[in-house]
Amino acid sequence: TDITWSPDGRRFAAANYTASSIELWLGAVDSAELRRVAGVKLNDTLSSPLQWWSGSQELLVRMTPAPAGPPPTPPAAPSGPNVQESLGNSGPVRTYQDMLRSPFDEQLFDYYATSQLAAVDVASHRITLIGKPAIFGSASPAPDGKHLLVARVRRPYSYIHTWSSFPRDTEIWDRSGKLVRAVHSAPLQDRIPIEGVPTGPRSIVWRPTEGATLLWLEALDGGDPKTKVPHRDRLMMLRHPFTAPPVEVFRTEHRASPPIFGETGGLALISDYDRDRRWARTFRIFLDDPGAQPKLLFSRSRQDRYGDPGRPMTRTLPNGRMVLAQSGASIFLDGQGATPKGDRPFLDKYDLETSRSERLFRAGETGYESVVGLLSSDGSRFLTSFESPDTPPNLFVRTAGSEEKKQITSFTDPAPQLRSIRRELVTYKREDGVQLSFTLMLPPGYQPGTRLPAVLWAYPLEYNDSDTAGQISGSTQRFVQLRGADVRFLLLAGYAVLYNATIPIIGDPETVNNTYIEQLTMGAKAAIEKAAEMGVIDPRRVGVSGHSYGGFMTANLLAHTDLFRAGVARSGAYNRTLTPFGFQSERRTFWQARDIYMKMSPFNYADQIKEPLLLLHGEADNNPGTFPIQSERLYQAVRGHGGIVRLTMLPFESHGYAARESVEHTLWEMLTWFHRYLKAE
Template sequence: YYATSQIVEIDIVSGSKKKIGGPGMYRYADQSPNGNLLLVYRIKKPFSYSVPYRSFAHTLEIWDRNGKLIHLLADLPLADEVPVRGVPTGPRSVEWRALKPATLIWVEALDEGNPGKKVPHRDKLMTLSFPFKEQPEEILKIQHRYSGISWLKPEGKAFLTERDWKRRWRTTYLINVDAPEQAPKKMFDLSTQDRYNDPGNPVQMTTPAGERIFLQDKDAIYLSGSGASPRGDMPFLDRLDLKTMKKKRLFQCSEGSYETFVDFAGKSRNQIITRYESETEPPNYYLFNLRRKKRDALTDFKDPAPQLAGVKKQLIKYTREDGIELSGTLYLPPGYKEGERLPLVIWAYPREYSSRKIAGQIRGSSHRFTFYRSYSQLFFVTQGYALLDRALMPVVGDPKTMNDTFVDQIVSNLKAAIDKLDSLGIIDPGRVGVGGHSYGAFMTANLLAHCDLVAAGIARSGAYNRTLTPFGFQNERRTLWENPEIYFKVSPFMHAHKINEPILLIHGEADNNSGTFPIQSRRLYHALKGHGATARLVMLPNESHGYRGRESVLHVLAEMFEWFDKYVKKK
């Protein structure tokens, strides 16, 4: 009932409508480049309460513009037995090939979708053209898991990206699908987490037929990236010659601001549109002349909250006891006087890394304009707190075993942050609160259970009993039955008797995020109260993993302020 829809063609000039086919449960309908055909993804029974709708049984159909079935590409069953971190068998990632009238391209697994199976190639790239009378043709085999394809001119050339989830690695090749005997040319080869060496994303354009292809000037393409560096993000625009592989930097954000490439203005490539902001200037769009390095304003958006203009922000760098470099963005309230020691709120989200060097890379920029939205932790600076936001919480090690030291590493990260700000004379180390959302809430509860470095915690929409997520959590690859000791060790629920600092638990009653059902907060709260802990549980009606209602947003802010005012600021 709720999923039934009707595909309709609308004349945008006259407004007339034409129904195509009959009502059905359609996930999407994608028009071929020549406009004559539709690729239709139709969901069908059986349904399931075990997997999301994208894993339901479905057909991939080719229709004409009148809704007549021209070709049935695939009739795929319910995918409820896909291995952990695996993919379903049969055609997937089906799309129309750009710059061809009506040619399909897709991938199929060669390992039965099982990442644990040892095979020389994970996937194969397939194609089939109108009128779809021939058998599908294999273009090439892909060593690791297919991640996507993007098209260039002339016809046939494309960038194909594969990912090795075990190494957290991605490789992009330049291939020719019309001449698969030509050896793929490796373009980019780096860790998925390596921001400093990220070459950027190719700039794309839309053809008159609605296809997305790379923007090119003969053999050159353009790359736009975040420009991550030890100084923070400094976005850039490069020109890359695909024959010589030589790069030319056309634009890069200057220090002390944050400016990103949006698009080219005109065909000459001499002018671009940028989005410029700084700590004191809200984002606005500009016309930037690449030759004269001159910027002309296109918009004039004002600061929506000038009352908070006095908030001070800076990038803080510090080092963990084992030598891993960390950082975070420090916010100080308006009117802060040097030498004054403030109560501190640390807000963080743990992330896993295979490389110690990459774990310490600076993320983001301290020169961006600050927006105060919704139930953001940034509002703590309006209440007289220092805030260390996005404090790096790396968990570093072999992807298979890094969670063996999860608790020790997050405690070490926390200690390094507190010690640094204490040494700068900014905070009172006896008045520190820690908080986080989702996996950050899991981190918060673990910190309260395994150290005495903070006075109180706030955990929003978290998971605390990992036996309820037995097939893995976040990037944990082992199941509960393979390593029950780790699931027990990292579950705050199992250590509720050790949590002796006040903790505020907030959760949406309708949280449908698979790893953070509301029972997680309810059960931890019951365990805490059973051991006499100071705890408060706030359940938000009709809210999911994030909170949207005005009443909910205001209530969450009030709860957070009151909790830390009582147990951190006034300690």
């Protein structure tokens, strides 16, 4: 069920999934009754099928067109070959799954993706159709309730790009579906450079505090991040009645993100990002005064967790739009508060004029408390969520400057047996001096001095420098909750878990992977040595596991080191020639860095994988690059060289595993594999 609340918080709408259709149901906080809206069959093929229309009285919904008729039937025989052609223009593309592959697939896409827009009155249940059925990439009502911004997807389609790259016409409509103004007609986005952006208007949004004003970003570098230009983006604005040309509001030196709007005075915050330095800046601008001098508010490494000023908090206007939570010239910043001892969330009141912060709240060193939302416009009252290793998260009302708090909820511990799990934040250094960390987790009933079989769980990340790579994230003060196929279930079977071990890959963004294997090995070796030095693990009985890029890490560690007795790799990519136009943060193509792609592919070293390897993968994995064939081919390669390997393909599962049967089977596979190869002395 998909539930969305009205802006005033008094009503909600829910999508109810049945065997034959998706129904629309309405409810209110002052009634226990739910009412179905007759005549509405929602269509959620491309996005959420319902949203509130500029207030709390109407919904904008996507319906299955009536009459829909039966879906297209496959041809008894193909009408001809499926042809793709390129006429010499470069068009690099990431590796995607589940693409259209034939004219019949195109018919199916038309059938299932086509929807009818409609307005639904929540009081009377009156349904008003808007325009004609189409494939809508997006549809957004203006704050005035009189206009719609729609993006209609059109042909020609692509067999190598996702539907979001298909040609589309972005238009302003009135409530009847009549065209008011064409905003942009985008061709097939098949020429966008890797890590680039489309040319023309992008990130088109309504300004929340005006009836019908559009803003968007436009690239000034042709969308190519490698082009040297003084400014990469500009912010444009188009006001009702949409007859005058759009005006330029602001230019950014680096790639811009969509603005966060203030409630008064035309205030907006806009950020840009220098991908080479991984550096972010945030500016204050005034939309109605383009000549006003922008003010730089924050300038920092995006990877610097200790220096993160926090994210601006927002509030919902009666029209359903989000704006900055303001108190005079001040805004509010909510941050994780990373420290060398773990996260301590905070709430700051930040004066945009003086650039001074007033700390309203910071979590203590005992327990973990984070801000959920503001309860007063001046920030003096706010809602927090508090948890500790022994108590589950509950909501509290707090007053700034006071240690007192009023408890709102009283959720109890759903799994008391997990409370005897021991946790400790452990820091150490790899051989080149880079600081690393993991959370040491020990099973219930652990006897000090006992050396346990252990599993290292990690996900490598790239950094520009060792200072940020060594920063601590997370907290040992949180309430342990196990969800899905969580590796920490192994604790209940008597294993130690080196949880979220940091495996940084440090270097210039263009060449950082040149030493991927070496840095991967240093990080894993340092973690095992530290845990062994503490006397809690048996270094001869250590396994390694990870998901996605962590699965890729697992296979590489088994191929290039003798640190581990066994491994479990989940939903990874193991042959980088199958992701030739880049992967993760790798910017170079296979043809620009052949040796690196080959060296980083554990498939090429399958003959060196001598330790037992369990491969798990969803049969319907649609994550870019992690085709199911990646695990299938690695299995065949290891098997062909006499290695110990097992392949488990999970039916109907994508990149993450959702079904109860899949989750339980994944846990059984991991437990059985590690019991077989780690438990024995």
